[in-house]
Amino acid sequence: xxxxRHSRLLLCAxxxxxxxxxTPVAADGHSLQQKYAGSADTxxxxxxxxxxxxxxxxxxxxxxxxxxxxDVRGEVDLFSGSLSLPGNAAHGGGLEEAVLCxxxxxxxxxxxxxxxxxxxxxxxxxxxxxxSLCIKDWITQVNSGHRDRFEAPANVRIANFR
Numbered sequence: 482x483x484x485x486r487h488s489r490l491l492l493c494a495x496x497x498x499x500x501x502x503x504t505p506v507a508a509d510g511h512s513l514q515q516k517y518a519g520s521a522d523t524x525x526x527x528x529x530x531x532x533x534x535x536x537x538x539x540x541x542x543x544x545x546x547x548x549x550x551x552d553v554r555g556e557v558d559l560f561s562g563s564l565s566l567p568g569n570a571a572h573g574g575g576l577e578e579a580v581l582c583x584x585x586x587x588x589x590x591x592x593x594x595x596x597x598x599x600x601x602x603x604x605x606x607x608x609x610x611x612x613s614l615c616i617k618d619w620i621t622q623v624n625s626g627h628r629d630r631f632e633a634p635a636n637v638r639i640a641n642f643r
C-alpha cells in the first residue's frame with residue numbers, strides 16, 4: 482500500500498516528467514513530444530509507425546493528396562497540446578495545404594486538407610467542437626488567407642516598453 486506522502490510524490494513526478502505518464506511514445510522509446518517538438522526531421526515524424534498507420538487509416542485514398550499538400554513544411558511545432566505539422570503543396574501556398582496534428586496526451590491523430598477552396602478534416606472525433614485547437618486554428622489561418630500572419634489586424638496595437 483502506498484502512503485499518502487508517496488502517492489503525492491508519484492503524482493508530482495508524473496506531472497513534472499511526462500515521459501513517466503501515459504504519453505505517446507516514438508518507435509525508439511522516447512516520447513513523441515521530446516523527440517519531435519521543434520524538430521526539422523519531419524520525414525521521420527511522418528514515418529513514426531503509429532502516426533503512419535493512423536494516417537493510412539484516416540486518409541485512405543487521400544493519403545497521397547495529403548502528402549503532396551504537406552510537401553513544403555517547416556519544423557514540427559508544439560501547439561496547445563498537439564504536435565503540429567502544417568504545410569503546402571509546392572507552388573501551392575494558399576491553394577493546396579494540409580496539416581497533421583498529433584495529441585501529446587493520447588497520440589490521437591487528426592489531419593486536414595485544404596484543396597479547391599474546401600477544408601476536409603480527417604479525425605476519429607465526432608464533431609467540430611471536439612477537434613483540437615491545432616486543427617481549428619489551422620482552419621482559421623487557412624480561411625483568412627494567412628493575412629494575420631503578415632499584416633496586423635486593425636484592432637492590434639504593439640506596445641513598446643523600454
